[in-house]
Amino acid sequence: MIDHDVIIVGGGLAGSRAALEIVRTAPSLRVALVAKTHPIRSHSVAAQGGIAAALQNVDPNDSWKAHAFDTVKGSDYLADQDAVEILTKEAPNVVIDLEHMGVLFSRLADGRIAQRAFGGHSHNRTCYAADKTGHAILHELVCNLLAKGVTIYDEWYVNRLILEEGEAKGVVMHRIRDGQLEIVRAKAVMFATGGYGRVYNTTSNDYASTGDGLSMTALAGLPLEDMEFVQFHPTGLYPVGVLISEAVRGEGAYLINSEGRRFMEDYAPSRMELAPRDITSRAITREIRAGRGVHPDGSAGGPCVFLDLRHMGQEKIMSRVPFCWEEAHRLVGVDAVHQPMPVRPTVHYSMGGIPVNTDGRVYSSATDLTEGFFAAGEAACVSVHGANRLGSNSLLECVVYGRRVGAAIARYVQNRKLPEINAARYFKETTDQFQALLDQPGEYRLAEVRQAYQDCMTEHCGVFRTEAVMQEGLAKLKQIQQQYHQIRLDDRGKVWNTELIEALELRSLMVVGEVILASAINRQESRGAHSREDFPQRDDANFLKHTLAYYSPAGIDLQYKPVTITLFEPQERKY
Ligand SMILES: Cc1cc2nc3c(=O)[nH]c(=O)nc-3n(C[C@H](O)[C@H](O)[C@H](O)COP(=O)(O)OP(=O)(O)OC[C@H]3O[C@@H](n4cnc5c(N)ncnc54)[C@H](O)[C@@H]3O)c2cc1C
Numbered sequence: 001m002i003d004h005d006v007i008i009v010g011g012g013l014a015g016s017r018a019a020l021e022i023v024r025t026a027p028s029l030r031v032a033l034v035a036k037t038h039p040i041r042s043h044s045v046a047a048q049g050g051i052a053a054a055l056q057n058v059d060p061n062d063s064w065k066a067h068a069f070d071t072v073k074g075s076d077y078l079a080d081q082d083a084v085e086i087l088t089k090e091a092p093n094v095v096i097d098l099e100h101m102g103v104l105f106s107r108l109a110d111g112r113i114a115q116r117a118f119g120g121h122s123h124n125r126t127c128y129a130a131d132k133t134g135h136a137i138l139h140e141l142v143c144n145l146l147a148k149g150v151t152i153y154d155e156w157y158v159n160r161l162i163l164e165e166g167e168a169k170g171v172v173m174h175r176i177r178d179g180q181l182e183i184v185r186a187k188a189v190m191f192a193t194g195g196y197g198r199v200y201n202t203t204s205n206d207y208a209s210t211g212d213g214l215s216m217t218a219l220a221g222l223p224l225e226d227m228e229f230v231q232f233h234p235t236g237l238y239p240v241g242v243l244i245s246e247a248v249r250g251e252g253a254y255l256i257n258s259e260g261r262r263f264m265e266d267y268a269p270s271r272m273e274l275a276p277r278d279i280t281s282r283a284i285t286r287e288i289r290a291g292r293g294v295h296p297d298g299s300a301g302g303p304c305v306f307l308d309l310r311h312m313g314q315e316k317i318m319s320r321v322p323f324c325w326e327e328a329h330r331l332v333g334v335d336a337v338h339q340p341m342p343v344r345p346t347v348h349y350s351m352g353g354i355p356v357n358t359d360g361r362v363y364s365s366a367t368d369l370t371e372g373f374f375a376a377g378e379a380a381c382v383s384v385h386g387a388n389r390l391g392s393n394s395l396l397e398c399v400v401y402g403r404r405v406g407a408a409i410a411r412y413v414q415n416r417k418l419p420e421i422n423a424a425r426y427f428k429e430t431t432d433q434f435q436a437l438l439d440q441p442g443e444y445r446l447a448e449v450r451q452a453y454q455d456c457m458t459e460h461c462g463v464f465r466t467e468a469v470m471q472e473g474l475a476k477l478k479q480i481q482q483q484y485h486q487i488r489l490d491d492r493g494k495v496w497n498t499e500l501i502e503a504l505e506l507r508s509l510m511v512v513g514e515v516i517l518a519s520a521i522n523r524q525e526s527r528g529a530h531s532r533e534d535f536p537q538r539d540d541a542n543f544l545k546h547t548l549a550y551y552s553p554a555g556i557d558l559q560y561k562p563v564t565i566t567l568f569e570p571q572e573r574k575y
Contacts, residue, residue: 001182001183001184001185001421001423002032002182002183002184002185003030003184003185003186003418004030004031004032004151004184004185004186005029005030005031005186005187005188005413006019006022006029006030006031006032006186006187006188006189006190006409006413007032007033007034007170007171007184007186007188007189007190008031008032008033008034008190008192009033009034009035009158009171009189009190009191009192009193009213010033010035010042010190010191010192010193010194010213010377010379011033011034011035011037011038011039011040011042011142011152011154011192012039012042012043012044012045012138012192012194012377012378012398013042013044013047013134013137013138013141013377013395013398013399013402014044014192014194014376014377014378014379014380014397014398014399014401014402014405015033015035015039015042015190015192015376015377015402016033016039016138016141016142016145016402017141017398017399017402017403017406018190018192018360018374018376018402018403018405018406018409019031019033019145019150019406020141020144020145020148020150020406021402021403021404021405021406021407021410022406022407022409022410023145023148023149023150024148024406025406025407025410026410026414027148029410029413030151031150031151032150032151032152032153032184032186033145033150033151033152033153034152034153034154034156034158034171034173034184035152035153035154035155035156036155036156036157036158036176036208036212036501037154037155037208038154038155039138039142039145039152039154040138040139040142041206041208042138042194042208043194043195043205043206043208043209044134044137044138044194044395044398045134045135045138045139046134046135046204046206046243047133047134047135047137047394047395048131048132048133048134048243048245048247048323048324049116049118049126049128049131049133049245049246049247049250049391049392050116050118050126050127050128050129050133050247050392050395051095051126051127051128051133051137051392051395051396051399052067052091052118052121052125052126052127052390052392052393052396053067053091053092053094053095053125053127053396054066054067054088054091054092054123054125055092055095055096055112055113055115055125055127057108057112057113057114057115058108058114058115058124058125059115059123059124059125061123062123062124062125064085064088064089064091064092065088065567066122066123067088067091067121067123067125068081068084068085068087068088068567068568069122069567069568070120070121070122070390071084071087071088071384071385071390071393072084072386072567072568073120073568073571073573074120074276074385074386074388074389074390074393075383075384075385075386075387075388075389075528076278076386076387076388076527076528076538076573077386077540077544077563077565077568077570077571077573078226078229078383078386078387078527078528078544078546078563079383079384079385079386079563080382080383080384080386080563080564081564081565081566081567081568082358082564082566083358083382083383083384083564084384084567085566085567086358086400086404087384087393087396087397087400087401090400090403090404091396091400094396094399094400094403095113095127095399097403098137098140098399099113101140101141101144102140103129103136103137103140104129104136105127105128105129105136106127106128106129106130113127114127114128115127115128116128116247116250116251116320117250117251117274118246118247118250118274118390118391118392119246119249119250119271119273119274119275119276119277119280119390119391120271120274120275120276120277120390120391120575121274121390121391121392125392126247126250126391126392128247130319130320130321130322130323131245131247131320131321131322131323131324132323133395134395137395137399153173153175155175155176155177156173156174156175156176156182157173157174157176157212157501157504158171158172158173158174158193158212158216159171159172159173159174159216159430159433159504160172160216160219160426160430161189161191161216161217161219161220161373162183162185162189162421162426163220163221163222163370163373166364166368166370166371167370167371167372167373167419168188168189168362168370168371168372168373169185169186169189169372169419169420169421170183170184170185170186170189170419170421171183171184171186171189172184172426172427172430174430174434176496176497176498176501177495177496178494178495179493179494179495179497181427181430181431183421183423183426183427185418185419185421185423186372186418187372187412187413187416187417187418187419188372188373188374188409188412188413188416189372189373189374190360190373190374190375190376190405190409191213191216191217191354191373191374191375191379191380192213192375192376192377192379192380192398192402193211193212193213193214193377193379194208194209194213194377194378194379195209195211195349195350195378195379196209196210196211196214196350196508196509196512197209197347197348197349197350198210198211198454198505198509199211199347199454199457199509199512199513199516200230200347200454200457200458201451201454201455201457201458202236202241202346202347202458203236203241203346203347203348204233204236204241204242204243204346204347204348205347205348210505210506210508210509211350211508211509211511211512212504212505212508213354213375213379214227214350214353214354214379214508214511214512214515215507215508215509215511215512216508217354217362217375218511218512218515218549218550218551219511219551221550221552222354222362222363222364222370222373222550223355223363223364223365223548223549223550223559224352224353224354224355224381224515224519224548224549224551225352225353225354225355225363225381225383225546225547225548225549225561226351226352226353226381226383226386226387226519226546226547227350227352227353227512227515227516227519227520227547227549228352228516228519228520228522228523228530228547229350229351229352229385229386229387229388229528229529229530230347230349230350230351230461230516230529231277231278231347231348231349231350231351231388231389231529232277232278232281232345232346232347232348232462232463232529233246233277233281233345233346233347233348233349234246234255234277234280234281234283234284234343234345235248235249235255235307235341235343235344235345235346236343236344236345236346236348237327237328237331237332237341237342237343238296238303238304238332238342238343238344239332240331240332241346241347242327242331242346243346243348244307244324244327244328244341244343245321245323245324246277246391246392247320247321247324248307248309248321248324249273249274249307250274251312251316251320251321252309252311252312252316253273253307253308253309253312254273254307254308254311255273255280255283255284255305255306255307255308255343256305256306256308256340257287257292257293257294257305257306258291258292258293258294258299258300258301258302259292259300263283263287263292263305264280264283266283267279267280267282267283267286268280268283268575269575270575271575275575276388276390276575277348277388277389277390277391277529278387278388278528278529278531279575281345281463281529282463282464282531284305284343284344284345285344285345285463285464287305288302288303288304288305288344292305293305293344294306294342295342296332296334296342302342303344304342304343304344305342305343305344306340306341306342306343307340307341307342307343308340308341309321309325309336309337309340309341310336310337310338310339310340313337314337317336317337324336325337328341345463347458349378349389349394350378350379351381351383351385351386351387351388351389351528351529352381352383352519352547353375353378353379353380353381354375354379354380354381355380355381355546355548355561356374356375356376356380356381356382356405357369357382358382358401358404359374359404359405359408360374360375360376360380360382360401360404360405360408360409361373361374361408362374362375363548365548365559366548366559366560366561372412372416372419374405374408374409374412375405376397376398376401376402376404376405377397377398377401377402378394378397378398380401381546382397382401383546384397385397386528386563387527387528387529387530388528388529434500437487437489437500437503437504438489438492438500439492440485440486440487440488440489441486441488442485442486442487442488443486443488444483444486444487444488445487445488446487446489446499446502446503446506449480449483449484449487449506450502450506450509452480452483453477453480453506453509453510453513454509456473456476456477456480456513457473457477457513457516457517459473460472460473460474460476460517461473461513461516461517461520463531464531464532464533465520465530465531465532465533466532466533466534467521467524467532467534468534470517470520470521471521473517474514474517474518474521477510477513477514477517480510481510481514484506484507484510487503489503511551514551514556515549515551515556518549518555518556518558519547519549519556519558522547522558523543523547524539524542524543525537525538525539525542525543526538527543538573540570544563544570545560545561545562545563546560546561546562546563547559547560548560548561
């Protein structure tokens with residue numbers, strides 16, 4: 001058994017920022033960070049467009065309150081406004097702190113941090129490092145962790161949260177390189193495990209975004225919040241699904257249909273291409289359904305629309321969004337200086353997650369907290385994004401709440417002793433679980449079951465939803481879950497057994513998908529990213545509340561908790 005004061009699972013922006021805050025405020029604490037990738041390969045590194053903060057460098061009329069209003073309106077009034085207030089008030093300060101750490105933000109001519117327009121934001125407030133913002137921030141954070149002596153376990157897969165009688169005591173982890181198993185005991189456990197884009201067959205997320213932290217939390221008996229709200233980013237490059245950043249539209253690109261028309265004027269005339277993502281993704285899907293989509297060769301009736309940068313000119317494209325140009329060129333052979341890019345919605349972000357308070361402490365019910373357990377970043381739901389997140393608010397959430405949660409953990413562990421754990425029991429249970437997977441006789445291939453599952457979720461819980469389609473999806477999911485127990489693994493060894501890891505990840509994906517479907521079926525209204533064709537209106541009387549879903553193999557129990565409204569009364573959401 002290994003002992004640490006604090007164990008953080010996840011080396012992306014949220015986990016790294018929290019670890020840094022702990023060692024900054026309490027240097028004597030033994031802090032460890034574990035990640036199944038190398039920390040700098042966390043999905044945060046792929047973030048492109050930027051991080052929002054009302055710095056007023058470009059727009060002197062901006063304010064934290066304007067940022068808060070945009071965020072709450074963007075969330076379709078489901079965000080908790082006390083959490084949004086913290087997010088937007090602390091934003092300028094955390095960005096300046098990053099800059100002091102050495103993050104290379106793009107600059108204005110006078111040397112101050114540049115800020116660009118982003119969807120749903122009423123002012124130019126998104127700070128950026130060209131279109132590689134996540135890369136710039138994460139590298140700086142991880143360098144700082146190494147300098148400050150945080151123990152890093154990279155390429156270790158965490159398989160279980162040890163939770164006994166309402167108290168988190170540690171984790172079980174497995175070294176991918178050689179199959180070594182360790183029980184880690186800690187005074188506080190934090191999950192910063194990111195999103196679950198791989199639940200779907202087309203996503204902007206990386207291969208590691210499999211929702212493990214959510215699944216481990218649910219399997220330990222704790223609830224997950226608002227999981228029905230899955231963000232579809234409007235501009236995934238067709239057919240691969242990788243992201244073409246919203247920064248491209250922020251810098252002036254158009255969305256056009258097969259008639260060559262900027263169709264956003266029919267859906268959000270005041271914001272056009274910079275409407276929030278839920279609205280823009282639905283508009284694109286409607287255009288495609290109405291036969292006004294395009295094929296990549298430009299002919300009508302295809303499965304995508306065009307993102308047109310041509311009027312921006314080569315110099316602007318190459319200086320502001322060079323990586324997006326390169327992606328389209330490398331992956332689909334489109335030179336965006338001269339040709340439009342084929343795009344359509346792609347699964348991008350999880351608004352829901354592990355329910356936490358504004359110190360990152362995890363709820364065990366609508367009112368009670370779990371001892372010793374914290375979460376932040378995309379895996380958590382605090383909830384600053386409600387039913388729909390605005391672009392550039394997620395990196396912000398990771399650093400604002402990463403820092404807050406780090407500080408809260410440093411305080412929390414001061415007077416705590418290491419918990420008692422029966423390590424032998426957890427060791428044996430995990431060894432048996434892995435051995436059973438390796439030995440299981442079966443007729444199915446892992447990749448085939450995963451594909452069937454991802455296709456099922458994509459078809460039955462996409463941009464538009466109905467009760468009948470989702471119920472059918474849930475029934476199919478149950479069948480696919482049966483097949484999971486008949487998967488035959490080829491690799492039975494201990495060294496770099498990535499097939500075993502993929503099998504464990506598929507279990508996570510299936511738990512998460514079932515929670516998404518059950519939560520979505522029960523929310524009989526349309527709000528933000530959750531769009532029900534059978535219930536097209538938002539219904540504040542019955543559904544202005546957060547879903548709490550408790551997983552069990554027998555089924556999912558759904559409860560609700562109220563939304564915190566402190567600043568802005570819900571209004572109709574129009575752009
Ligand atoms: C292509 C793309 C572009 C984006 N651009 C922007 C943008 O411009 N602005 C913005 O605000 N947001 C953007 N986002 C969203 C934002 O980047 C993410 O929401 C955010 O970075 C998530 O950070 P995180 O720290 O929560 O998790 P991640 O960065 O996803 O890190 C998760 C960590 O958990 C570890 N982990 C997971 N499971 C396990 C396990 N079982 N065992 C051990 N370790 C585990 C992983 O190895 C990883 O280190 C973008 C997202 C994508 C996909």
